[in-house]
Amino acid sequence: xxxxxxxxxxxxxxxxxxxxxxxxxxxxxxxxxxxxxxxxxxxxxxxxxxxxxxxxxxxxxxxxxxxxxxxxxxxxxxxxxxxxxxxxxxxxxxxxxxxxxxxxxxxxxxxxxxxxxxxxxxxxxxxxxxxxxxxxxxxxxxxxxxxxxxxxxxxxxxxxxxxxxxxxxxxxxxxxxxxxxxxxxxxxxxxxxxxxxxxxxxxxxxxxxxxxxxxxxxxxxxxxxxxxxxxxxxxxxxxxxxxxxxxxxxxxxxxxxxxxxxxxxxxxxxxxxxxxxxxxxxxxxxxxxxxxxxxxxxxxx
Numbered sequence: 001x002x003x004x005x006x007x008x009x010x011x012x013x014x015x016x017x018x019x020x021x022x023x024x025x026x027x028x029x030x031x032x033x034x035x036x037x038x039x040x041x042x043x044x045x046x047x048x049x050x051x052x053x054x055x056x057x058x059x060x061x062x063x064x065x066x067x068x069x070x071x072x073x074x075x076x077x078x079x080x081x082x083x084x085x086x087x088x089x090x091x092x093x094x095x096x097x098x099x100x101x102x103x104x105x106x107x108x109x110x111x112x113x114x115x116x117x118x119x120x121x122x123x124x125x126x127x128x129x130x131x132x133x134x135x136x137x138x139x140x141x142x143x144x145x146x147x148x149x150x151x152x153x154x155x156x157x158x159x160x161x162x163x164x165x166x167x168x169x170x171x172x173x174x175x176x177x178x179x180x181x182x183x184x185x186x187x188x189x190x191x192x193x194x195x196x197x198x199x200x201x202x203x204x205x206x207x208x209x210x211x212x213x214x215x216x217x218x219x220x221x222x223x224x225x226x227x228x229x230x231x232x233x234x235x236x237x238x239x240x241x242x243x244x245x246x247x248x249x250x251x252x253x254x255x256x257x258x259x260x261x262x263x264x265x266x267x268x269x270x271x272x273x274x275x276x277x278x279x280x281x282x283x284x285x286x287x288x289x290x291x292x293x294x295x296x297x298x299x300x301x
Contacts, residue, residue: 004027004029004037005037005040005041007027008023008027008034008037008041009041009046009060011023011026011027012048012058012059012060013060015059016059017057017058017059018057018058018059019056019057019058020034020035020058023058034058035050038050038058046060047060047061048060048061049061119134130175130192130193132198133192133195133198134168134175134192136198136200137165137168137177137192137198138165138168139200140165140200141165141166141207144204144205144206144207145200145201145202145203145204145205146162146163146164146182146201146203146204146205147162147163147165147198147199147200147201148160148161148162148197148198148199148200148201149161149162149163149190149195149197149198149199150195150196150197151190151194151195151196152194152195152196153194154194159183160197161181161182161183161184162181162182162183162201162203163177163179163180163181163182163188163190164179164180164182164205164207165177165178165179166178166179166180166187166207166211167213169189169215169217171217172217174191174192174193175191175192175193176189176190176191176192176215176217177189177190177192178190178213178215180205187211187212187214189215189217223263224263224264225261225262225263225264226261226262226263226264226268226284226287227259227260227261227283227284228258228259228260228261228262228272228281228283228284228287229257229258229259229281229282229283230257230258230259230279230280230281230282231252231254231255231256231257231279231280231282232249232255232256232257232258232278232279233255233256233277233278233279234255234256235278236275236278236279237249237255237256239275240256240258240275240279241258243260243271244258244259244260244262245260248260257282269287269290269291269294272287272291273291273294273295276295
């Protein structure tokens, strides 16, 4: 409803007058719903004029103007998230989003920031959609207002629920929101990439001073660690420093030696494989043999 009401406002601002039938066709809702949206706009202080009969129609007072000063950053984030979530993809929808995003304060890069940390997600696979989710949920937490979300779990089940965001969790390249789910009356962890709809509500909630951080996102393959010793060439030096830590890479007469404790899993194997001939694995020998066999197999293909 938030998205359609706002889109209807923009439609009316773009035209001198539209009939309820025209609006219902554009929004793909009933004429009765159109009049319900008019009541919402009027209650918000927007001068909606409705004239019935031949030549009548619905319009916005000629003196009314929609400006960026009407919304603060959080409110614009709410509106953008709602329209992205609940409006069907159309040319008009994309024009609306373009205009709204142009009204949002520019941060220079795509990301999220507060007084404690900043996150740049300009290269995230979800792009701006991920940013809109994080922005909307963060604004909801700051305002202590619950939000409605549509969630798709890994089994393919789709559910709509109202949640109260408590804290954001970053783990293994993924973002989650730890929130109280009102439907289940329990704390749950929701993966942001599996959230498709986020719509704000006016329902307040309170985060207790102390709450149990009861989540377990541990990757079952991240249990056993092994100690690796690598001889590193110049072209792989910086990547290895970022991986194992600057303090664990030492310069030698022939290049660099790196040491570190890493997980014994396929992620580590793929990381080492990606360095190619820029590294040599001194230990463990079993890992060195596995990498060598993988390179030889790739060369034969």
